[in-house]
Amino acid sequence: MPRLYTYCIPFDDGAAPNPFWGVCTLAICKPAIRRTAKIGDWIVGTGSRRSPIGDISKQVVYIMRVTNKLSMAEYDTWARRHCVKKIPVWKTNDLRRKVGDSIYDFSTSVPQQRRGVHDRGNISIDLGGKSVLLSKHFYYFGDSPIELPTNLLPIIHRTQGHKVKLNQPYIVLFEKWVDSLGLKLNKLYGQPAFEAFPQEMKSKSAATRKKCAKADALRPPC
Numbered sequence: 001m002p003r004l005y006t007y008c009i010p011f012d013d014g015a016a017p018n019p020f021w022g023v024c025t026l027a028i029c030k031p032a033i034r035r036t037a038k039i040g041d042w043i044v045g046t047g048s049r050r051s052p053i054g055d056i057s058k059q060v061v062y063i064m065r066v067t068n069k070l071s072m073a074e075y076d077t078w079a080r081r082h083c084v085k086k087i088p089v090w091k092t093n094d095l096r097r098k099v100g101d102s103i104y105d106f107s108t109s110v111p112q113q114r115r116g117v118h119d120r121g122n123i124s125i126d127l128g129g130k131s132v133l134l135s136k137h138f139y140y141f142g143d144s145p146i147e148l149p150t151n152l153l154p155i156i157h158r159t160q161g162h163k164v165k166l167n168q169p170y171i172v173l174f175e176k177w178v179d180s181l182g183l184k185l186n187k188l189y190g191q192p193a194f195e196a197f198p199q200e201m202k203s204k205s206a207a208t209r210k211k212c213a214k215a216d217a218l219r220p221p222c
Helices: 031-036 072-082 120-128 150-155 165-181 199-218
Strands: 004-008 024-026 042-046 059-065 068-071 131-135 138-140
Touching: 004 165, 024 059, 031 120, 031 131, 042 165, 059 131, 068 072, 072 131, 150 165
Parallel strands: 004 042
Antiparallel strands: 024 131, 042 059, 059 138, 068 131
């Protein structure tokens, strides 16, 4: 039986998750989920009450089923060979390239942080996640989130950290609901909150994700 991980996304800027270029990836933030999730598990990010587009706390920002799991070093190699656009390019007008999540360069003995949405304060937490989750079975809604049905509202995790154990009774219902949507896989049905670029975004998102990632790393999952 797969597991169902749920958490609240306080600031969805397209970096975590990164839904671009045909593969949805979770490579930074959420260290506990990245360490423990396995191929076949579901990851669901729900919205925040304080989202830039309003209260979306009962809505889904993205759904991904893990189809591959790599170490962070392996992900750096994978990105170089198969999806170089996941490597961030800061000086660009293409905001998708700005939020590239292959932030760490493992070509040297000590990983180096590339210029991207995170700063040095995020390094230990990012690397503490050890793994990167990849999905070619995802739905990304971004600024067009979809409502969870009433019978699935209990899977929402409203505080920092994440929920997994308490979600076990809802997995079958969740999978039936996803199938009933009849949506096309690996499609972006909305866009991230890009409006914060270029100045405010880096400091705000990095600080917010650092705070949430610390909670995710320290709090036992419920």
